[in-house]
């Protein structure tokens with residue numbers, strides 16, 4: 001199907017990620033970080049929209065923040081913040097942390113190598129407002145089945161085997177911004193990938209080990225179901241558009257489920273889509289035989 005149709009209601013969120021860059025210009029750095037883990041690709045998808053694991057799975061990362069007397073987003077109680085999670089048709093989801101960080105993304109950052117000089121340079125030129133552009137948007141956009149936009153990184157998830165997955169993380173730069181912004185992005189990018197991602201990888205492999213236990217046949221993914229709100233008739237998403245993007249999307253594409261960031265609505269949503277794809281006959285179109293011009 002056409003890309004716009006596949007994206008559906010997640011498209012306005014992608015637009016937001018792009019439009020925050022001056023001139024709408026993005027540069028994908030052609031030197032990605034690659035890693036593999038010994039678990040099914042779906043555990044990374046479970047992780048992508050899960051706000052509840054961060055407090056304990058990333059405890060060491062959070063403690064690093066505490067050492068610097070910096071309150072990180074992850075150190076807070078995820079279910080008690082005004083952050084929002086949304087599950088869309090076709091398995092897409094977003095986690096919007098912005099309502100939980102009124103002081104803006106940069107205020108959540110701890111000091112990083114060389115960041116003092118870069119920040120000072122921006123401040124001297126009266127460009128402190130660009131510091132929020134140096135961090136991620138605090139809007140995670142997960143495009144089913146394999147594209148995750150988190151922070152300023154594009155993650156591509158590739159299944160290698162039933163118990164092996166390859167992830168490629170591309171850093172996205174802002175060529176329309178002063179170079180200090182991109183240099184800070186490099187430092188911000190290293191921070192979580194170095195001190196947080198290893199936690200997730202450890203969890204992924206432990207989950208896979210747990211899944212292999214035959215006696216445990218089922219996984220409960222009902223968390224949040226009783227509290228989730230179905231936005232079928234549209235609702236204000238807090239964006240400047242007065243909620244029209246969500247309303248329009250709900251009208252055109254059907255059910256959008258909103259919850260706090262501890263809900264498993266995104267997990268239920270993508271598994272529903274995965275099940276549909278795995279069980280419905282594929283719509284294949286093609287032509288039999290060799291095209292006329294290639295016949296001899």
Ligand SMILES: [Fe+2]
Pocket residue numbers: 047053054057058196200
């Ligand atoms: Fe994580």
